[in-house]
Each structure stands twice: as structure tokens, then as C-alpha cells.
Amino acid sequence: MPRTNCERTPAQPRSPKQRRRYAGILRAAAHLGAVHGLEGVQMHEVARRSGVAIATLYRYFPSKTHLFAAVLHDQVHRLDAGTASPPPGTGPVEAVSELLTGASRQLFEQPLLALAMIQSNNVSHVTDGVPGRHTDEIIADLVLRTAGVSDPCEQDRRVVRILEQAWYGLLTTVLYERSSAEAAQDGIRLACRLLLAPVLAGRRA
Template sequence: MPRTNGERTPARPTSVRQHQRHARILRVAARLGAEHGLERMQMHDVARESGVAIATLYRYFPSKPHLFAAVMHDQVLRMEAETPPPPPGTEAAEAVGDLLTGASRRLFEQPLLALAMMQSGNVSTTGTDRRSRTTDEILADLVLRTAGVAEPTERDRSVARILEQAWYGLLTTVLYERASHREALDGIRLACRLLLRPV
């Protein structure tokens, strides 16, 4: 597991130009991560292909885990923005199962990038901004919205968190080649049925 720099808080982009630069870095990191994975990807290559100085890259992302955690955060934000509400009458377990199995298939297409993001998932991407939602919070909100829960209770949020953890665990078994894609997808569907059944 790569060593993270826990002492430096990542800088946050503020201007339009900084946001564009930040987004460009994430796109390049996602592409290079898909080709090389966490260990073999070099920060100098990301800086060069993004057109930024290496010091700028490290100001936003103090380590490769910080960078890949930000890539994951960005991808979950895009998934949230691009996911339409389920058709009326769709059962919660089916809707959330479709959401998570669809996301899983996309991750399985780029296993090195998926593994890099999973290995980096414990690094915070929100810095000191307490208003920013974490990757886990965004995903839990998306699960609840997809399940049709408009006003979630604490129990609803606990179920969403447990389901999210089950999903991560099943993804990891595939990425470490301990289970097949089919076994993981079936496990995700089963977890949704067990956790989202009416009480």
C-alpha cells in the first residue's frame, strides 16, 4: 500500500482557470491510471500530460492516493449527475441493483483504474471544507434517491452505508481476482434485496 502524506491539506481550486486545470489533471490521471495502475503511474507523467508544473500537481494532490481518491470523487459526482430517476413503480431493490451493477460493469472495464481508486478510497478529498460531501456521502445519497427515499431516516442512511460497504467489498473480490464478475453482480443484487426489502 502506498504511503500517503497525511500532513499537507490539498489546495482547492477557486477560479475558473484553476477548476479547468484541476479537471484536466483528473482526466489525465484517470487515463494513465487505467493504463498503469496506482503503483506504476508516475506523478511526473500526469503533470507533463496535464500541462502543469509538478509543484502545482502536488499542491492539489500531495500523493498518488490523494489523486486517485479525487478521481473517484469526480466519477461518483458524475454518476450522480447522470443517473435519472427510476421509472415509476420500480422496486427499490431492483432500481438500486441496476445502479450498482451498471457502475460495477464500467469499473470492471478498467480494472487497474478501479483498483487504484479503491486502494485510495480512505484518503479525504474534501480538505477543510466541511460543506463538501465525501465520496461515500454522495454515493449514499444517490442510493437513497434511486430507492425512492425522499426523506431518509437514520435507519435509511445506515442501510445505504452498509449497502455501499457491501458493494465495495464485492468489487474488491473481483479486482483482486478472488471472484468472477458474475458472482459479484449476483452478490450485489442479493445485498440489495436483503437490505432494501420493506420492514
């Protein structure tokens, strides 16, 4: 189980130059993670590839788990920004199913990177500068928005958290080579139907 350095608070990029440098680090980490996985990536190689000093890298990312949790956060943020809410002409359950299965397909294309990000996300708290905006919460909000739920109650959020946990579990079965991608995709669709359909039907009643 990867561990984080809990004694040091990661710095946040503030200026445009710092944000460009930060983005370059994330791109370098994503490339290396896709080739080597979490254990095989060396921080000094990330620094070299992104053109920053090793001290700069550690200032933003005290550990590899901080780094790869941030890579996941960045990818989820891009998915959030590029997703219609909800997509036109699609029912809410089908829209969420397509969202999660589409994201899964992208993750399965780079399994070593996907596993590095998920493992790191489990033990590291990375936000986008807004208190409480953990990656998992961005995904939950995206699922609710995709389902057309603009005013979620606590029960809605509980159901979505359970769906998100089921999704992570199905992803890891594929990444650890315990099931096929097709079986996981079917499982994601089933979880969406079983969990979301009753909640959405209750809201319409």
C-alpha cells in the same frame, strides 16, 4: 497499503482556469491509472501529460492517493448528476441494483484504475468543497435517492452504509481476481434485496 501525506492540505480550484486545469489533471491520472495502476503511475508523468508544473500538481494533490481518490470522487459526482431519482417504471430495489451493477460494469472495464481509486478512497478524504461530502456519502445519498427515500432516518443510512460496504467488498473480489464479475453482480443484487427490501417495506407499513 498506500499512504497519504497528512501534513499538507490540498488546495481547491477556485477560478474557471484552475478548474479546467484540475479537470485536466484528473483526466490524465485516469488514463495513466487505467494503464499502469496505482503503483505504476508517476506524478511527474501526470504533470507532463496534463500540461502543468509538478508544483501545481502537488499543490492540488499532495500524494497519489489524494489524486486517485479525487478521480473516484469526480466519477461518482458525474454518476450522481446523471442518475434519475428514482428511474421511472422501476421498483426501488431493482433501481438500486441496476445503479450499482451498472457502476460495477464500468469499473470492471478498467480494473487497474478501479483498484487504484478504491484503494486511495480508503485512505484519503476528498470532498467537493462541501464539508462532510466524502465520496462514500455521495454514493449513499445517491442510493437513497434512487430508492425514492427523500427523508432518510438514521436506520436508513446505516443500512445503506452496510450495502455500500458490501458493494465495495464484492468489487474488490473481482479486482483482485478472486471471483468473477458475474458472481459479484449476483451478489450485489442479493445484497440489495436482503438489505433494502425490509427497510423499504417498513417505510410503507
